[in-house]
Every structure is written in structure tokens, then in C-alpha cells.
Amino acid sequence: MTSQRRVLIADDEPLARERLTRMVEDLDGYRVSGEAANGDQVLDAMARDIPDIVLLDIRMPGRDGMEVAAHLSRQPNPPAIIFCTAYDDYAVRAFEVQAVAYLLKPVRREALAGALGQAERLNRVQLQALQGQADTDSHHLSVSSARGTELVDMTRVRYCEADQKYVTLHHDNGETLTDLSLKALESRFPEHLLRIHRHTLVGTHFIRSLERLEDGSSQVRVADTNEALPVSRRHVARVRQWLRDL
Structure with a gap:
């Protein structure tokens, strides 16, 4: 028990x-x-x-x-x-x-x-x-919401997805909504978040692979999930370089 x-x-x-x-x-x-x-x-x-x-x-x-x-x-x-x-x-x-x-x-x-x-x-x-x-310290973000204030460990964020005025942080404990922009998050946590699309940042600790699809587009596989996130053409080279530097 x-x-x-x-x-x-x-x-x-x-x-x-x-x-x-x-x-x-x-x-x-x-x-x-x-x-x-x-x-x-x-x-x-x-x-x-x-x-x-x-x-x-x-x-x-x-x-x-x-x-x-x-x-x-x-x-x-x-x-x-x-x-x-x-x-x-x-x-x-x-x-x-x-x-x-x-x-x-x-x-x-x-x-x-x-x-x-x-x-x-x-x-x-x-x-x-x-x-x-x-x-916050170098890898924590304080996010206020109707529920109170949540401390998010950015090393556990799998990806950040922008939708109109808000960004959803997908992490170990579920999802957290913030009004910080992707640009602000990318600037504040450059070691933990990598831009792959104008609507998406991916957690650097969770990039499993970069895949090229039959139609010529690319996607990133995210560790610990079944997610495959689209990578825009302008960001493919940066993701590939990041994987090489591991």
C-alpha cells in the first residue's frame, strides 16, 4: 500500500x-x-x-x-x-x-x-x-493564470505552440498557457528552445530526429511523445546543425 x-x-x-x-x-x-x-x-x-x-x-x-x-x-x-x-x-x-x-x-x-x-x-x-x-532562474518561467502562478521548468517543455495571442507550453505536467510571445521565449531560453517554425519552438532536450517527407517538407520527431512537428524550410538547416553539434 x-x-x-x-x-x-x-x-x-x-x-x-x-x-x-x-x-x-x-x-x-x-x-x-x-x-x-x-x-x-x-x-x-x-x-x-x-x-x-x-x-x-x-x-x-x-x-x-x-x-x-x-x-x-x-x-x-x-x-x-x-x-x-x-x-x-x-x-x-x-x-x-x-x-x-x-x-x-x-x-x-x-x-x-x-x-x-x-x-x-x-x-x-x-x-x-x-x-x-x-x-525565475535560467530555466524556470513563472506563469500567472486564473489558477494562480505556476513555475514551469523549461528543460521539461517539449514544444511551444503559438495560437493568436497566446502560446501553449507542452510539458511533463500537461499544458500551460502564457501571453509571452515565441520571440520572447526564444530570446529568454536560447539553450532550451529552438525555432522550427514561425508558430513553433521545440525543446532542445526532446528533439529525437529530423525527417524529410516525400513531398519535400520536413518534420521533427519529439521524444517521449508521438508528436511530429513541421519544420519550415528556412529553419531546416538550423535544426540539422543543432543535431550535428550534439
């Missing part, structure tokens, strides 16, 4: 704690190991039993969520931190203290499930890579 991940819920509003408790208990693989109404209670609970994950409000009496998260991030074996807050102006600071997700209230069940899954996938090496960083 798979052991359940222990979740500590910290919020100064009893109704908010009750709602999060119900959602966590409804998800397989997780159980609520404790509750806290303020930052000091979080630290007291941590001294007794370190949970795997902390659902943490930001504005609480005494020590606020940011202070608590900063303290926890300095521990030898810190829990994963997921902020659950009504305020969207702490997102950048949240990732400075190694938060794995930033959810806006009212927290939706599917958003919480996704954040808990992300907390399990984010290993210690990734947490150390996030420590002390500002908005």
Missing part, C-alpha cells in the same frame, strides 16, 4: 482550513496531518512532526506566510510549500522562498490536485536550484 503524503494546512480563517481539508482528504494519496491558524503555530507543528507539504496562507497574524516559508526553506529537509492566498502580488517573492505553486482563493480542486502532484515531482535538486533566485 502506498504511503500517504502528510499535508499541514495553515490559514487564519477556520472556514478556509475546513475547505482545504475536505479537498485534500478527497484526493488519493494525501492526508491532513495538522492545522495552524498563524505562523507561530506552523513552526510549532513543524517542531513536532515535519509534513511532506504545507498549504500556506500569506497574510496571517504574527509571522506571515512569507516569513514562515523563508524559515522552512532553510531547514535541512524542508517540506514542499504551496501558497493558497487571496492576493496575487506575492507571486515573485513566493518562488524566492522555494514555493512550488501559488494558488489563488477560492482554490479549485483541480488546481490543488495539480499543485500537490507538482510538489511530489519537484525534487531536492530542483529546490536547491530555486533557492535565493528572483523571479
